[in-house]
Amino acid sequence: MATHTQGGRVHATPVADDLAEGRIVNVQGGDWDQEMGELGMNPEERIVLNMGPQHPSTHGVLRLILELDGETVTETRAGIGYLHTGIEKNMEFRTWTQGVTFCTRMDYLTPMFQEAAYCLAVEKVLGITDDIPERASAIRVLMMELTRISSHLICLGTGGMEMGATTIMTISFRERERILSVIENITGLRMNNAYIRPGGVANDLPEGMIEQIRSMIPQVRKGIRELEALLLEAPILKGRTKHVGYLDLTGCMALGITGPILRSTGLPHDLRKSDPYCGYEKYDFDVVTRTGADAYDRLCIRLDEMHQSLRIIEQVTDELAGNPGPVMVADKRIAWPANLSVGPDGQGNSLEHIREIMGTSMESLIHHFKLVTEGFRVPPGQAYVAVESPKGELGCHLVSDGGTRPYRAHFRDPSFNNLQAVAAMSEGGNLADVIVAVASIDPVMGGVDR
Numbered sequence: 001m002a003t004h005t006q007g008g009r010v011h012a013t014p015v016a017d018d019l020a021e022g023r024i025v026n027v028q029g030g031d032w033d034q035e036m037g038e039l040g041m042n043p044e045e046r047i048v049l050n051m052g053p054q055h056p057s058t059h060g061v062l063r064l065i066l067e068l069d070g071e072t073v074t075e076t077r078a079g080i081g082y083l084h085t086g087i088e089k090n091m092e093f094r095t096w097t098q099g100v101t102f103c104t105r106m107d108y109l110t111p112m113f114q115e116a117a118y119c120l121a122v123e124k125v126l127g128i129t130d131d132i133p134e135r136a137s138a139i140r141v142l143m144m145e146l147t148r149i150s151s152h153l154i155c156l157g158t159g160g161m162e163m164g165a166t167t168i169m170t171i172s173f174r175e176r177e178r179i180l181s182v183i184e185n186i187t188g189l190r191m192n193n194a195y196i197r198p199g200g201v202a203n204d205l206p207e208g209m210i211e212q213i214r215s216m217i218p219q220v221r222k223g224i225r226e227l228e229a230l231l232l233e234a235p236i237l238k239g240r241t242k243h244v245g246y247l248d249l250t251g252c253m254a255l256g257i258t259g260p261i262l263r264s265t266g267l268p269h270d271l272r273k274s275d276p277y278c279g280y281e282k283y284d285f286d287v288v289t290r291t292g293a294d295a296y297d298r299l300c301i302r303l304d305e306m307h308q309s310l311r312i313i314e315q316v317t318d319e320l321a322g323n324p325g326p327v328m329v330a331d332k333r334i335a336w337p338a339n340l341s342v343g344p345d346g347q348g349n350s351l352e353h354i355r356e357i358m359g360t361s362m363e364s365l366i367h368h369f370k371l372v373t374e375g376f377r378v379p380p381g382q383a384y385v386a387v388e389s390p391k392g393e394l395g396c397h398l399v400s401d402g403g404t405r406p407y408r409a410h411f412r413d414p415s416f417n418n419l420q421a422v423a424a425m426s427e428g429g430n431l432a433d434v435i436v437a438v439a440s441i442d443p444v445m446g447g448v449d450r
Helices: 032-038 087-093 099-103 109-126 134-162 164-185 210-232 234-243 249-255 294-321 351-360 363-371 414-418 421-426 431-441
Strands: 002-006 009-013 047-051 063-069 073-078 381-389 392-400 410-412
Touching: 002 109, 047 087, 047 431, 063 431, 073 431, 087 099, 099 109, 099 410, 099 421, 109 134, 109 249, 109 381, 109 392, 109 410, 134 164, 134 210, 134 294, 134 381, 134 431, 164 210, 234 294, 234 431, 294 431, 351 363, 392 414, 410 414, 421 431
Parallel strands: none
Antiparallel strands: 002 009, 047 063, 063 073, 381 392, 392 410
């Protein structure tokens, strides 16, 4: 049934392919309720559906309230606030170093980025940004890029699984395990590492780690190419993601959307290039963009970004192999816990350090005790530092009152901002497209309900 208007009135006319297209309504002017009544449609006949959780990283705490007209989504609202952890408030009652243990647990798929943003902000307030050893900065870049690949693999795997492509999930998680194995060997933990600390990193790379990373890179690259072969030209996937979850540049700018969603509109915005940190300006890599502004292009961008991350990791390993040095600032008033080494349990102080503080030097013991229990003081001031997380701009705003703990800590988590795009992406589309749109945003609710 097609409609046309005469003099502001709506008239319905039958069309041969009614059954194929359903009812098409073109309205120009007039009152909507009146027009709907004339078409024999009751405006009260609408469905309100509470949908979710469907995306794995939203684990029960993202409620989508959808208003439907048949299969068409007419209104979308995202309900959050079911998992409020109080991380930012809790950090006010812990020392500056202990704050790392909290913020690493926000977006648990990208822990290194929260740690890096927080530590860079602490160092900025301390005024020691230029004192961080080059080796420590290089290790930070290495850990962040490994984590970026791990996060993108999760996004592709879980997004594929939601659409019924279970093979994508198994391949993605297989490659992610290679990444997590390397991270575990370096930090002692697979996730929530608390490895990046104010002043540097907890410990240097273990012996033989460079070789392990170099042997892992071709395996992961092969796995990514396997995903590309499965995905990029698959007609079912293209039909499911092309022109779905569309959000153009104007919409992204209006909503504060960053990351792969923004870069899928053609804007090459990446803080690693535009506002480098941790020495990113030294490394050769490309900012990947597309112009389709849909779920398919975001998928393509994430695949390409993993290749770029591998490029950076290769450059970092070459740098680390040829430049030994300290991984923590020389100022012993800040460098805690200094002299750490990864033990069988993944944590622990080096034997030399334990021997000194327990057996030979009372001064070292007192210093260690005060640093651990009281922490170091940060002069009054505030700082905002942003890093390019896999999901977009991750910012950390810290305020110090001159004490041993943060006066205020607040994070700009990209998942929180990007969730604003759910309505813009899904309204006017089909109910099934909401699943694809949310998967292309890749939200993690641990970062949203802080």
